[in-house]
Amino acid sequence: MLRGDRGPLPTAQREDAASVNELAYQACPGLGVDYPQLVRWLFDRLPQNWLVGVYRQIFIGHSQNPRIRRAGSSGGVITQVLLYLLENDFIDGAVVLQHGFPQAWLSSPIIAQSAEQIEAAAQSVYVPVPVNTILAEIESFEGRLAYVGLPDQVAAIRRLQQLGHTGASKIDYIIGPYVGTIMYLDSICSYLRSKRGKALEDVAELRYRAGEWPGFLQVQLKDGETLREKKFYYNYLIPFYLTASTLLSVDFTNELTDISVGDAWNPQLEEKGEGFSVALARTERGSRLLKEMREKGLLVLEEISLDAALAMHGHMLDFKKRGTFIRMDWLRRFGRSTPKFGYAPQRIPISRICVEFFISGILFMGHSRLARYLVGRIPLKVIGPLFSVVRKTWKRISKPTKRSGLRTMTFRIDPSSLSDS
DSSP states (O other): OOOEEEEOOOOOOOOOGGSSSSHHHHHHHTTTTOHHHHHHHHHHSSSSSSTSSSSSSSEEEEEEEEEHHHHHSSSSSSHHHHHHHHTTSSSSEEEEETOSSTTTOEEEEEOOSSSHHHTOSSSSSOOOOOOOGGGGHHHHSSEEEEEEEOOHHHHHHHHHHHHTEEEEEEEEEEEEEOOOOOOOOHHHHHHHHTTTOOOGEEEEEEEHHHHHTOOOOHHHHHHHHEEEEEHHHHHHGGGBOOOOOHHHHOSSOOTSSSSSEEEEEHHHHHHHHHOOOEEOOSSHHHHHHHHHHTTTTSSEEEEOHHHHHHHHHHHHHIIIIIIHHHHHHHHTTOOOOOOOSEEEEOOOOOOHHHHHHHHHHHHHTTHHHHHHHTTTTOOOHHHHHHHHHHHHHHHHHHHHHHHTTTOOOOOOEOGGGGGGG
16 A cells, blocks of 8 residues: 555555455455345345345444543444453454554554553544555454444455455454545645645644534644634535545445444434434344443443434435446446446436436536645635535535435345355
8 A cells, every 4th residue: 555645545566466365356345345145144134224234223322431422423332332342351452543653644553452542543534544454463463353444344354254364253343433425635635735834744633523523623733733623614625535435335334344333413412412323233243232331331322213313314325325326327338347236226316317417527526636726725714614505505405306215215136146155
């Protein structure tokens, strides 16, 4: 992996193709994830609802510990679960991100073996981090593990487990966040340029969800100055620096985990602040773990319906479960290869395809050098509030089309996905 402005990017080793590790090739999410086949292997059944995948219970909740709750991106559920697993000897370590390493603005995967390391890994990172580069270290690790990763990273681990990979088989618990959009590292560069020409080298510490939920982008500079922006203001950079992989991902809720956790976007909860998570228990062990922690007073959890969970993230579910398939169809028409997922929507309304023309047009223009140059020189105090108003207006206008038929949409499964392989 080479680090650059667009994030950590793979580079060819210029070896003979025959030398490529076969397990690495088969588990590569860029090739595609055969969700029906992998889901059936993992859960012994297919989802009743392909928008969220297989689940047993859905909860809204948070850590009972105020410090852990406040330190997390939303309710501190992932951190609290990892601490419980480690402190009760269910695991010997947890694969998480170490923030601020190898540079202050970067994060790298580590096997955390103490409560302090786990708590320090709290919060989201909104630029690419290649977590699975730690696989060699996992193979040599003595003990059982928990693993926290994004949907594509989790899919690779599950595929490796299915194929009998020694390291991946040491992972007993997989927990993952909901993942909507990821931006290239140059998004931070652009933000810093808008702050009187600051650069990455000026950064002493970077946090993407600091402070009271929903949080702030917070950059501590080496000269002592602190830059702080509301999450929804900082999101103005999404149209300009959204990663290509984000546009070709169909998994928003991290469907192959034991427990998936996301922000509980609900007007009543957002007014309260403090931080609330939506948590999906997918496997029997994940469900048992959450219930046990609730009984011991470590988590506050209230079970909710699927409809309530879908309502919290309808916009992003549509972006992944309909938008991605539209975008892949267009790419194939231009002769481009795309990942294969083993399933697709039965039907996407023409009205939704028209909306995608507009969305993709904005992204196409936003990714131009001119657009990126200009946005990096507009003060955030101007563009942040403007973007927030435009975002809310767009969501209100497009909501009828993007939500229409979403909850009842059906999917067709590739017959080859259900064959024994």
